[in-house]
């Protein structure tokens with residue numbers, strides 16, 4: 001059984017992430033969204049919120065595109081990714097590549113993961129053209145300024161972002 005481990009911080013999950021995960025799900029027996037607990041990134045959403053949004057996002061994407069999501073799991077991990085993946089049968093790390101700007105960082109990470117554990121390979125899927133301009137950071141930026149991003153994230157994620165920024169502005173006395 002082959003397993004694709006899809007690591008990230010998913011703060012929050014977007015259609016770009018989901019597109020990669022479902023494409024991997026048709027190539028591997030199992031896909032595991034692996035949310036990094038110890039990411040150095042400062043996140044807007046808590047771990048629980050991010051896990052919840054990934055789960056809801058998967059269900060929505062599957063329903064909307066009439067795809068099977070029974071081989072996609074969601075989990076969290078702490079510590080080295082190169083160690084964590086060994087919990088699974090025939091694991092490979094998968095990552096999405098948007099543009100050359102992603103390449104340098106991904107190249108370094110893939111080599112470092114193999115340096116940590118020579119059994120671990122990283123496979124890259126090229127981002128769908130529809131979503132290649134998307135990142136969690138840009139979505140948060142647009143949401144913060146009340147821009148249009150409704151079609152770029154699942155409805156549940158849209159709701160959570162709206163809530164987050166609306167409540168924040170209310171607390172800051174801006175609403």
Ligand code: ADP
Nearest residue numbers: 007008009010016017095096127131132134135
């Ligand atoms: P990290 O915190 O490790 O950078 P992210 O949560 O931002 O991870 O993203 C996880 C993975 O999803 C990365 O491989 C990233 O390149 C990929 N990804 C992010 N946005 C998109 C997108 N719009 N299309 C395809 N892949 C994407």
